[in-house]
Amino acid sequence: MFAAISMSRNPREDDSMSNKIPHRIGLSAAILLCFSLAGNVYAGNLVLEAQTMDRSADPCTDFVQFANGKWLAANPVPADRARYGAYDEVTERNLSALKTIAEDAAAGTTKGAAATLVGAFYRSGTDEARIEAAGLKPLAAELAGIDAVGTRAELIAIIAHQHRRGINSVFTFFVDQDAKNTQRYIPQLAQGGLGLPDRDYYLKGDAKTRVIRSKYVAHVARMFGLLGDAPAQARLNAATVMALETGLARASMTKVQLRDPQATYHLMGVAGLARRSGYRGWAGYFRHIGLAAPGDVNVAQPKFFAQAGHMLAATALPQWKTYLRWQLINATAKDLAQPLVEADFDFYGRTLAGTKELQPRWKRVLITIDHTAGEALGELYVEKFFGPAAKAGALDMVANIKLAMRDRIASLEWMGAATKQQAMKKLDTLVVKIGYPDVWRDYRALRIDDASFAANTLRANAFEFARGLAKLGKPIDRKEWGMTPPTVNAYYNPTMNEMVFPAGILQPPLFHVDADAAANYGNTGATIGHELTHAFDDEGRQFDADGNLKSWWTKEDEKNFLRRVSGIEKQFDEFAPIDAIHINGKLTAGENIADLGGLKIALQALKKSLAGKPQPADIDGLTVDQRFFVAYAQSFRENMRSEKLRLQLATDPHAPAKYRVIGPLANMPEFADAFACTGNRSPLRPAGQRVNIW
Known part of the structure; x- marks a missing residue:
């Protein structure tokens, strides 16, 4: 915003x-x-x-x-x-x-709640031996949940579950101010669900874009292989993902269109969303994220949600399960064992951005902590590196x-x-x-331990999701x-x-x-x-x-x-x-x-x-x-x-x-x-x- x-x-x-x-x-x-x-x-x-x-x-x-x-x-x-x-x-x-x-926090040199959280998070991310030994175990429960989906109701429930864990499958949910009544927070729904950087990567026909699409499909197949799929099945799964994401991309707004705040403001209730999208599962989605009565919702791109609703109702469940497995591994690969980290970097780092080498683990871990529990890290940072003279x-x-x-x-x-x-x-x-x-974020409800870096990241994402939901019905936090x-x-x-x-x-x-x-x-x-x-x-x-x-x-x-x-x-x-x-x-x-x-x-x-x-x-x-x-x-x-x-x-x-x-x-x-x-x-x-x- x-x-x-x-x-x-x-x-x-x-x-x-x-x-x-x-x-x-x-x-x-x-x-x-x-x-x-x-x-x-x-x-x-x-x-x-x-x-x-x-x-x-x-x-x-x-x-x-x-x-x-x-x-x-x-x-x-x-x-x-x-x-x-x-x-x-x-x-x-x-x-x-x-x-x-x-490192000071991880060694116990620095005391306090922020240091305890940062220290445990950092230890979990830099313990390479434990991460390599764990392999895909941190995702076992998530993969089992996807595999168990057998109905449309269970499909929207697992999408809601992924959203609560910071995985934006199909679309994006967040809580923010009502753009036309900024004295209140409301739920917001926005387009999403793509693995490539923008809709145009799916739709443009120039040679360079076609090459990137081809390499993306190969990357998705590689990731399915690392999940244990046989090569032929991995290739079929990658084609399924590409087809689903292309369907979402066709209905997505362009980057230029997204810059118009009037064009992304469409207030409606759950019943109105169901009518506009032609999909009846929205009440179940909100119930599963923890909002039994969401009230007014801003649906930023109604055209996108009409397409997403059609796909959720009509696309075969096995195809959706394939897509959700991809979304899970794509979101978590950087926090898992080295083969997954390298594969993720090979496409998103080397192919898309031209980067030659992976950053050292300690940098990647710090970036993750900053993104997921950054105010705890920031509290320790300002004690050393920001004084009153600079502020004045x-x-x-x-x-x-x-x-x-x-x-x-x-x-x-x-x-x-x-x-x-x-x-x-x-x-x-x-x-x-x-x-x-002026007021530091309270992380007491967030459990961070040494056991699993990937699990810590998912829990930190869930903490932020819950923190967003908790804003609803409360005064605007102008200190955030x-x-x-x-x-x-x-x-x-x-x-x-x-x-x-x-x-x-x-x-x-x-x-x-x-x-x-x-x-x-x-x-x-x-x-x-x-x-x-x-x-x-x-x-x-x-x-x-x-x-x-x-x-x-x-x-x-x-x-x-x-x-x-x-x-x-x-x-x-x-x-x-x-x-x-x-x-x-x-x-x-x-x-x-x-x-x-x-x-x-x-x-x-x-x-x-x-x-x-x-x-x-x-x-x-x-x-x-x-x-x-x-x-x-x-x-x-x-x-x-x-x-x-x-x-x-x-x-x-x-x-x-x-x-x-x-x-x-x-x-x-x-x-x-x-x-x-x-x-x-x-x-x-x-x-x-x-x-x-x-």
Whole structure:
């Protein structure tokens, strides 16, 4: 429901600093802490890395190379990654810090409920001998339940059971705010049930997509073989899965269609769902997930549920049982014995993303813990890696950026007074969360032990499912977070009208209170501006100050806004990063609007913060404005495998990193002025084509 951006930067690693940190914290953790301990570090190095620039490049004609050239040449994609950029650098250091935390918890060095949970979870995931010896035993009860299905009623019951365990067979269920009445939680049903990344992988006819489909079917057959099926039967089962998933894909909305919140809001009761879908088993489904009387339900894609309902009623039970076995093993393979882990990685890592090697087990285990019980891990993380100075500095920057946004709204020539008043109201009521939750999640009802990593993961999924159900009928929890504290990311949630910045994104080299202001505003400031602009992008602007999906625009202002949005869609449609595959301007519109708006707002906030003060001197031969833009570009430095790039272009609402730099800058005369770009060297689009929204 919320939009998010990944922005991160990497500090210059100084090996001498690591000697100042106690050994038990670890080298990577030391890098995160070193700037607060080494008072003599030059502030200009805290965020912007001048030594990674390529000064031989012309900033006007190839700014990405100018800002990042030496880094790009020196940092090829590691074998265990599909891409490597600033985001990944910080994530790697966070993982190393979390490894130390988890190892201390596993050894009993750290005390408390969070440490007990994390320690047991980590021990279960790193006990390779036990995992290999167990084989498929952790799935025995699940497989037996599928095998026992003999009626349509038992079919929907086992689907409900899988949903409660975090396995989204056929469709997806979750609890969230009612988009048009955000003071209440309601059940939500959405399309799902596919093993490939998107519906288009089942339906497109180009050669590369056909090859991926063929490899997917072979992968599914391989997994059935690992479940014990004979080769011929495994191939038949894979064909069954492909046929069922293709049927679901044909009725699924596209990624672009899913971006329209009005198109995914259809409130109805169980009786209405039964009528619309032609399937009578919905009451049984809700009963089996624990909702005897679900009340109003948002059915996001009625067309999809009509198709799913038809298939649930008409497709033979043996075919469904085959599909459910696949869904089970596909969801759990990464937590099981090595042959299953390798097979899963071979398709989803190597084939789809081009990754050469599997990540070490300890990384994979930490990622799983973060995804399933992340606030326990986060509670331990913030004790070591997030202090009050960082929070205060971030809040100060947020305040300045909100003031800059207020100024920009007031000065918009295309928006009338009535709409401006509502925009100001939304801006004034927007909530900001920094660092970590005020109230930590209570995991006392979650049983985690040393016995089975896969069983722990399934129980953690079940805990989260039950936690979601428990929200129904209760007041909105405005203290809840949608990301864990170590996450190097941020998000805006329109139904809460809030933007959230975890501790992981608010530390060196992403942000430091003593860093050069221009660099701080160019990276973290642009991140804050980006999330703030999401409140007013083509999706966010449809939600009012209370988070309700309700128009607050005059017809004329809406028309003016949409005309400007079409301009940024057309601009990004022109970019073709690989194999003549163009960026989808409609799919990426929200992120592109937020990138451009966030950068403009951050620059204006920087100017306001420096007003009335002595202007900062040049640093590393760069003026204030130049440092601002270089820091922004360095946040998007990234090398990526071609397979991953194709996957991103097909499925991701974010444009590839390079274009998130050159796209906004082509609309900003401030950039051309900063680097004296004139004539044929100017990167600016013609004046009549430049996009200026917020």
